[in-house]
Amino acid sequence: ADGSGGSAAPASSDKSIILITPNPVGTNSFLQLGVKGAEAAAKEIGASFKLYESKDPTSIAQNVDAAVRAKPTVIVGISFSFDDVFNTVPKQHPEQQFLQVDSCAKDQAANLACVSFKEHEAAYLAGIEAGLLTKSDKIGVVAAIDSPFVHRWIDPFFAGATSVKAGVTGTPLYVGGNNPFSDPARAKSQTQTLTGRGADIVSAAASGGNQGVFEAVAASGAKAFGVDVNQCASSAGNIIDNVLKHVDVATVAAIKEIAEGKNGGVKVYGLAEGGVGVNALEDDVASSGCTIADSPEVIAKVKQARDDIVAGKITVADPLKG
Amino acid sequence: MTTPAPGTPAPDTTAAPGGEPRDGGPSPGARVLGWARRIVLSTPVLAIGGALVLTTLVMLAVGVDPSLAYPALLRGALADGNLEYTIAAFVPTLGMALAFAIPLRACEFNLGGDGQMAIGGVTAAAIALHLPMVAGVAVVLPLAAAALAGGLVAGLSAPLRTRLGIPAIVTTLLISTPAVAFASYLVRFPLGEQGTGIAQTPPLPDATHLPALAGSSYVTIGLPLIALLTVAWLYADSRTVLGYEIRATGQNRDFARYGGVAVNRLAAVTLAGGGAFAGLVGALIVLGPPYRYVDGALTAPGYTFTAVAAVLLATARPIAVPFAVALLTVLQVGGQGMEREAGVPSQLTQIVQGLIIVIVAVFATVRHLRARRGAGA
């Protein structure tokens, strides 16, 4: 399927999965991963799959209600935008199973399972790479909007960089405007602003605008970081690494557990669980297309840092908790 | 008109209801047929029919089965408990339609509904969060304050229009974005909830939640409130001196001024009145589920623009505004149902809406021109 709905597997069994997104999937690589995971899970357990895309908080609630009426095996909601709805709806429908990916309703019901990620840990590792690789000691992030959640990609990135090189300064710029999540032109000119002021590494957290970031660094000789998935191929030679978040893996695992009858609970995926990471840590880094492959000494430092975080020697501050 | 003898009142042909000839009318059967014909050939029916034909062609071209898609569209808007969502979208859209239509009667274009709505919403949220509330009236105060705030934001455009001659269509548009950004700033920082991913206020106290009707938290007193206000506007527009003066100002400012109408004050009154509706809509959204101001949630559904389209569709007939709003709302909410059920991308509803608007506009003019030509009487 192309992300616009439809069934991924023949609805032969009576199992079914409904995934609800908070926004149209469109350019959002994070949501695309969620869809990918849910589709994969549906295939594995032989369930049918449906995607409900929401547009705003009201339509989220509508989609959840519509999903409840359809009585699927599990209803998956992605992101903190479901916190409010999943506070109440699961309690009203105790026989229905729910899964929230990437956040958890405060008042968690027994039939609500949660999966969340420590993307700040991955962003910290990317920051270490940036700190080690920057020559101008100026780095930046181009993010879609200034929301607390987005800071998970900004603050730890800069923290990681300064942890290896004290003099590095980091500047975040936000795309904003009328269509912040899908304005590559504005993202590009934000990136140009950063590179124009000397930044030689820019991390992209601009959703649909990322491609604009990559184009800008390519033109100015700077380097970028991608996000969520391996984006190195979309601008070969210009992307150092990616802040990975294996939403698909986590989603598949969580759905399978529910299908097997293990309900509720919270599962947090950090570096330790392999739920987040950077391509530098992957086995196939050499073929990833990411330029980090050319800097084995940096990869070594990143691995060390990963081990330290897993071991608890380094604690990465979570901007959302700060 | 060939001069009738002085003193002979001209026969009042155009005033006959429905334009039926008065003397020796047709048989009841013929009359029913006539009515049926008139309804079938009426602008909205023709336009919607035309748009449906075109949309069906689009569907067929891209391999969507219309016999699945259309029922899904209707069910998505009206059946399976979806009606409450349609109502939940109808209320703010109608409110925003009034926000645009009221100043429009005085020929002022209010395109800044988003900003007025956002400021209204954030005002309501701030008051609900920070003022100790007596149960019962707790919901009234934020509503009133939001209307006031929205009215003030829109009212800013009035002196710019009357003193500096900058058209309201420009200033409302220019003020809107900063107003939305300001509200966004407030919920991100001073009013923001800590420890959450999105910029939003904490949940508002229960006492300030809009009382629900008919057991659905989506159908709130917002519905009767907006319905009442709409009726009040329709009445004021056609049956009060104020409405008359507003219309006269819209038709010819100089004429109204000459007739003793305080045109500048009226411009301010209508703009602020429109803004008040936008502010009220902001409050209705914030005080309804999920009972907080979520950044972007007010503007994301595009109520303002749908409302503008609906008012323009209604082509200067106030009574048609609620119907045009209902039509567009059904299409929008139904479109999501269609996407869920039949897997038809919801962009298709945007296509249908766009087509309907274009076709209605064309039909309306053609009829208008024909009517004018016919009304040489």
Add this chain to the structure above:
Amino acid sequence: MNIFEASFLAAVLTATTPVVLAALGGLICQVAGVFNIALEGQLLWGAFTAVVFSHLTGSAWAGVVGAMIVTLVYAAVLSLASVTFRADPIVVAVGTNLLALGLTAFLMRQIFGSGGTYSSPDLAGLPTLAELGLDVPVLGSQSPLVLLAFVLVAVVGWWLRRTRSGLRLRGIGQHQAAAAALGLKVGGYRHGVVLAAGALCGLAGAQLALGNVTLFSEGMSAGRGWVAVVAVMLGGVLPWRVLLACLLFGVAEAVGFRLQGVGLPQQAADSAPYVITLFALILAGVAARRRPKEIS
């Protein structure tokens, strides 16, 4: 912050070019007395078709020409409805804007197989002027369409002031009945400008999708067409004033970007162009009030 540094000027030029091109379209319609608010949808449509043609042919210039032609055809909806059938151009434009949003997103899935963003290394973007041999500071990094946009402003200005059709167009905008009574084909001229505005929006879209960046992304016009409409409202029927309005907006936006870098909240940066434009308008309004008026 030095606002005269090359990268700043380049950023302003890049950001304003699509707006200037669309605004020129809006302007010629305004001159002929047609209030064209269909620019946003046409700009989006232009961006989409430019990418489609570039994708199909592998040539950016084919993308530019294709975008101009297809957007012109798209504008024919507006011109037919509002000129031939005399429907309200504002209402029709609201409809075509919505239609463009839906159609591009829909066709994108049909043609490229996925929603969101389409970009590919094979997609041909416009060359820079430097690549074409015009290696001067600031302009060198821009696409030829940037230069063309500014040339077009001058050309349109000259055309409106000095040529026969320009003069007639101005007459039509000022008094339609009078122009008709002189035997001018008012409808023909109006069709012409609405269609030409479509072609210009196609050009603007091509610059946005193949010049500013090399990709298409759903809804990527992102309000630029509305900015163009505001620029026309501010500039009236004078091309240089419309250009000025676009530049004012672009500079304010670029300044806003930079202020973000020194800690100004994103919301303030977003507001900057609007607030600055509003103040410019108010100042101009106050000045006009002070200035002795000609008898009229």
Add this chain to the structure above:
Amino acid sequence: MSVAATGDGSAAPAAELVGVTKRFGPVLANDGIDLAVARGEIHAVVGENGAGKSTLMSVLYGLHRPDAGHVLRDGKRIRLRSPADAIAHGLGMVHQRFRLFPELTVAENVVLGAEPVHRGAVDRAAARRAVEELGERYGLRADPAAQVGTLPVGVRQRVEILRALYRGAEVLILDEPTSVLTPGEATRLFEVLRTVTATGASVLLVTHKLSEVLTAGDRVTVLRQGRVTGRFDTAGTTAAELVQAMIGRTLGSAGPARSTTGPREAAYALEVRDLSLSDRDGVARLSGVSFGVRPGEIVGIAGVAGSGQRELIDAVTGLNVPGPRDSGQVLLGDAPVRRGRDPEVAYVPEDRHGRGTASEMSLAENLLMGDQRRPGSHTGRLGLSRAAVRARARDLVERFSISAASVDVPIGALSGGNAQKAVLARELSRRTPVIVVEEPTQGVDVGAQERIHALLAEARDRGQAVLVQSSELSELRALSDRILVMFEGRVVAEFSGDEATEALLGQAMTGATTGATTGATPEATPEATPGATPVATSGDPA
């Protein structure tokens, strides 16, 4: 029926309308009309409001296509599908409401549509030369570089005529050209028209002013309810004969009797005390104006256009926007006039399209304006009762014999004269102590003129104080008990109605009597020459 041309015998008429019929829905605007215009003549067309004059001219100019009948030009039948065809056949038209482009220059206005071109661009030098040459030849001087929107009405009309001549018009159609002109400007216009006909061109002149017809025209065709009811040579006819053909009866005596019994010593109903006003830019518009109007009295105001009448009336009605250097008082009885619009002053504005009516609103709604806030018959229990508003309107329509299909038609669909009557009906019916009337009979047929004058006299006799501004000196003389003459923002002379002759008034209007002539425009003087006979006979083709 064919009309014998009075021109040089052998030649066919320059233009001829044959059996023209034109219907608008149920209205038969033109009913089998024949009309021939000989080369070199000024041919007047007169008739009541709504008689079909403008429609006929529009047919000749290709604006309306006739339902029956056709047009001949120099004896040959021509097809007129649009004004472009008409222009190509040497027809030119000057509409009553000018059709000019306000933001273009005079030269651009003149050449637009037939521009001289030099290397792809409009040849502006050639355009300017053409305007200057034409102006020279016909005495139509206008600055080619001036922006038309800034020019006075008289000059704008010259631009319209220049435009037609530039296109080589040999038949010039003018629809009520003088109704917006001052007497001086009108005189000048007829001089120009004579120069034009002297070159062999013809003029078709629609007018309501019979004096113009008789002095300036060669022949006249009278229309009534869409039919021709008379054809006359002006040399052998009288106004009374024309009136008889126009309205089927003769008019009463020479206007309403002046009040003789007016309470001359009563307190002023309207008093202006030492009023000085300046506009927003600080330019003085009125300087020390003082006068009063008593109940039961009509006071006329004369003056060349722009002498301060407009500002004075705006001040008296409360409509003016205060300027920076205002002083003085306007009193209604004892109270100062209320700003905005004083409801105690009825006001019939000159510009009935721009100010007096909202053309898209219904007649009933137009008739309500100004009274909407008065508790009265239009107010239902809960607000504005539509039935009451319409009943009230029907009553006015009947009392003032306004002819309209119904009170629900947009007022813009009424003929000019009927729209004017509607405005008068609205204002006079309010029975306010003070009535201000600008140009009471502009564009109104003679029958209606008579009724309007009678209405004003009636109001006076009821004890209302009436202030009338008019550019028709004869009208002022017929109506007024006293006439004030304004010049450069001052009242420079006052005459009693009996002693005011057009010569005296004309002289005063140039500022000549006071010696305050410092700023008098040089062109104002000859125009106002008393008793000037505007018509030269040199161009008479007979």
